[in-house]
Amino acid sequence: MKTGTRWSSATCATEVVVVKGADVVLECGDAPMIEGAGAGGDAVGEGTRLGKRYTDEASGLLVLCVKPGAGSLCVAGVPLVEVAAKQLPSSD
Amino acid sequence: MLLEMATQGAPDRVAVVAGGRSMTYAELSDQAHRYAATVADLEVERLVYVGENSCEAVAALFGAALAAVPYVPVNYRWTDAQIADALATIEPAAVLTDHGCAHRVPEAAGLVRIGVPSPDDPVPAAPPVHADEDAPAVLLFTSGTSGTPKAAVLRNRHLVPYVLGTVEFLNADADEAILVSVPPYHIAAVSSVLTSVFAGRRMVQLVAFDADSWVELARTQRVTQAMVVPTMLDRILDVVEADGAGLPALRHLSYGGGRMPAAVVERAMRLLPDVDLVNAYGLTETSSTITLLGPEDHRVAAASTDPAVRARLGSVGRALPTVEIEIRDRDGAALGPLASGEVWVRGEQVSGEYLTHRAITADGWYPTADHGYLDADGFLFLHGRLDDVIVRGGENLSPAEIEDRLVQHPAIAEAAVVGVPDREWGERVEAVVVVADGTEVSEPEIQEWVRTALRSTRVPAAVHRRAALPYNETGKLLRRVLRDDLAATNS
Numbered sequence: 001m002k003t004g005t006r007w008s009s010a011t012c013a014t015e016v017v018v019v020k021g022a023d024v025v026l027e028c029g030d031a032p033m034i035e036g037a038g039a040g041g042d043a044v045g046e047g048t049r050l051g052k053r054y055t056d057e058a059s060g061l062l063v064l065c066v067k068p069g070a071g072s073l074c075v076a077g078v079p080l081v082e083v084a085a086k087q088l089p090s091s092d
Numbered sequence: 093m094l095l096e097m098a099t100q101g102a103p104d105r106v107a108v109v110a111g112g113r114s115m116t117y118a119e120l121s122d123q124a125h126r127y128a129a130t131v132a133d134l135e136v137e138r139l140v141y142v143g144e145n146s147c148e149a150v151a152a153l154f155g156a157a158l159a160a161v162p163y164v165p166v167n168y169r170w171t172d173a174q175i176a177d178a179l180a181t182i183e184p185a186a187v188l189t190d191h192g193c194a195h196r197v198p199e200a201a202g203l204v205r206i207g208v209p210s211p212d213d214p215v216p217a218a219p220p221v222h223a224d225e226d227a228p229a230v231l232l233f234t235s236g237t238s239g240t241p242k243a244a245v246l247r248n249r250h251l252v253p254y255v256l257g258t259v260e261f262l263n264a265d266a267d268e269a270i271l272v273s274v275p276p277y278h279i280a281a282v283s284s285v286l287t288s289v290f291a292g293r294r295m296v297q298l299v300a301f302d303a304d305s306w307v308e309l310a311r312t313q314r315v316t317q318a319m320v321v322p323t324m325l326d327r328i329l330d331v332v333e334a335d336g337a338g339l340p341a342l343r344h345l346s347y348g349g350g351r352m353p354a355a356v357v358e359r360a361m362r363l364l365p366d367v368d369l370v371n372a373y374g375l376t377e378t379s380s381t382i383t384l385l386g387p388e389d390h391r392v393a394a395a396s397t398d399p400a401v402r403a404r405l406g407s408v409g410r411a412l413p414t415v416e417i418e419i420r421d422r423d424g425a426a427l428g429p430l431a432s433g434e435v436w437v438r439g440e441q442v443s444g445e446y447l448t449h450r451a452i453t454a455d456g457w458y459p460t461a462d463h464g465y466l467d468a469d470g471f472l473f474l475h476g477r478l479d480d481v482i483v484r485g486g487e488n489l490s491p492a493e494i495e496d497r498l499v500q501h502p503a504i505a506e507a508a509v510v511g512v513p514d515r516e517w518g519e520r521v522e523a524v525v526v527v528a529d530g531t532e533v534s535e536p537e538i539q540e541w542v543r544t545a546l547r548s549t550r551v552p553a554a555v556h557r558r559a560a561l562p563y564n565e566t567g568k569l570l571r572r573v574l575r576d577d578l579a580a581t582n583s
Contacts, residue, residue, distance in 0.1 A: 004225035004248065017093060019256060050101050051261020051290075064256060066097055085260045086413060088384060 001026060001061065007033040011041040014048045014069030022061035026080075029071025045072035046079075054080035094255065094290045095121055095154045101262045102292050108150050109269075109313065110297035115147045117289075119211065120154070123147075126209035127155025127188075129216035134204050136186045138231065140164045140179065141276060142197060143190030145297035148208050149276045150285055152188050153230075158218065162228040164243075165277035168193050169565045174241075178233060179203060181243060181447060225249040230282055231447065234376045243447040246282075250379045254441045255286050257414065264293035271310055271318040273298040278566060280319055280349060283380040303327035310339050317344035319372075322352040323567030329356070329363055339364060346370035348381070350568050351474055351492055353499070354406035361394055373408035373472065375460055377451070379441040383417065383472050385409030400467065407471040415439035417472060418457070419465055432465045432488065434478055463490070480571050482511035482519050487549055489521060491571065494552070497545050498523060501538065503531035506561050509552065510575040523552035524574050526561060 001007065003021040008014070011029030026033045029045055048054070050068040055061065056075040062083065063073070073080040095117070098107070103118035115123065131139050139156040141149050141163070149165065156163035164182055166175060176198045179185065183202025197203065229248050233241040270293055274281045288295045296313045298306055306328055310318065320328065325347050332339060345360070345367050352371065360369060368387035374380040385408060393404040411417045418426050419433040427433045436457050444452030452458045463481050464474040475481065475490035482489040491509040498507035506526040511519035527533060535555045542551045556578070562570040 004227075019253070051097055053256060066093055067100065085256065085258055087260060087263075088258045088381075088412065 007035055009069055009071050010034055012069035012071040013067055014071055015067035016063040017066050019064050020062035022059035024059045024061055024075045027074045044070050053083040055083050056080050098289050098292055106294045108147050108295045110146050111299045113147050120151055122215045123151035124154035125215050126213055127152050128158035130206050131159040131186050134186050136184045138162050138164050138182050138185040140166055140185045140187045142166045142168050142193045144299045145276050146190055162231045164231045167277045172196055232279055232376050244376045245445045246379055246443050250441050250443045255290050259287050259290050262292040264291040269294040269296050269313055269315045271296045271315040273301045273306055279376040279380045303331045307331045314341040316341055319346045321349035321567045326356050329359055332363055342367050344368045346372050348372035349566055353496055357405045371408055377444050382415045382437055383409045383411050404471050407473045410470045429466055429468045435460045435462045435464050484519050485517045494550050497542055501541050503528050503533035508561050508569055508574055510571050512578050520553045522554045522578055524556045524558050
């Protein structure tokens, strides 16, 4: 998955943008995500949250959720982990 | 993408206020889509904005991103000839201006004028997104304090990780507002739009800076945070001190974009004791901030009796966790703590690239052309631009050190120190001062004032008087102009 590309869930409303690419297959709601516009669906899971970043620690894949949905993100059956921003004192 | 997310998360929140107008995130997004559609129809490669801060400038920035063309804010304070030269290097381009700058843009085949879309126009569907990380997002002309302005190229991969890595999405409280008083072509204005939108923070844009309007807007809009350049801060403090009414809503004030005398920082801490101060240092070419002196650093330094710690009020703080800094000598060899040399920087957000050439090494290091040193704990102290360093008889002298001493004299309001070509020394130190109203001081008195505090090599060989010193519009002293003046007078 190339950095900067946008992927949609085949099973829910989730859309993500790849922030750090990796050569893996990202799944949402147990189905591979689709590059570009999504199909949608009614998967249920832990869900994705708008504006959160999720990482697959094994491959280094980092994605940003740009549309939330009900499905959960996984690579090879391992759930992605939410990443918190390292907040700095605002300088701008 | 950033705006799209904020629009989903908080469509009705006010995104930007400027010049008596305001736009919510939903309105801003609609307007950005209108700009994107206009640009996409034109077969142009860039979207230029010439004008003061406005809601439309913010919408145009996101419109350019949606259309996958770089946004190019151009300095409206340049002469018509400078604007024409700059635009010639970036056409074919669509050009948006505000009312005041409409006549400033030359007629040229490669420049297509566009107007402000009406809010009643239909909102076009989103164009296909080409969010390539390598795509140039913004072209910014550097301020050119040491030469002709160059257009720096900032790509998505320089700007986006900084925003995502340091700002939590929509984390701003509903009452938070940031006052943006730097002009739209300044890197701090661009980065503040990106971080504010992602945080969901209301942006209050001051159309053009003067201290009275800044203070009034900060009070009426209940501004909670702001970013200023050093000359602005001193004038703002004058207003606040004179009327004694404070800035009750302000919690957080950052400053940067030039060297800040420690005396001004101490004055700010005294007059605004409840405000968190942050000093940020960065360059256009590094996508803004690379070092920070945080609120706690300010308090520790101010309370310390250790001169080395106290001196940190005059530093620009430490490198961000994602950024590396080294001081190097003229041959590029890294120097240890306290040794002065050129500041080099490396990190994801560092572009170091211009339309015409790249100034970054193969392993990612960028020479900033700033001169300074790191202390033992990694705090960075800046002397000024490398070009401004005076080399007198083989000794490197920092003009800033001498200027700081000069302005401590009660009769000196402003001071500039430059090197003037000299047969014996290579360069000699000369000072240009603005004498404070109602005071008098002689050249020998000024020379003695420097001699008592600094080494004799720092004493100006001549002291010139002027009614005013040359600054650029963001308050950077143009030593180059004085140097050329004095060199011409001497030859």
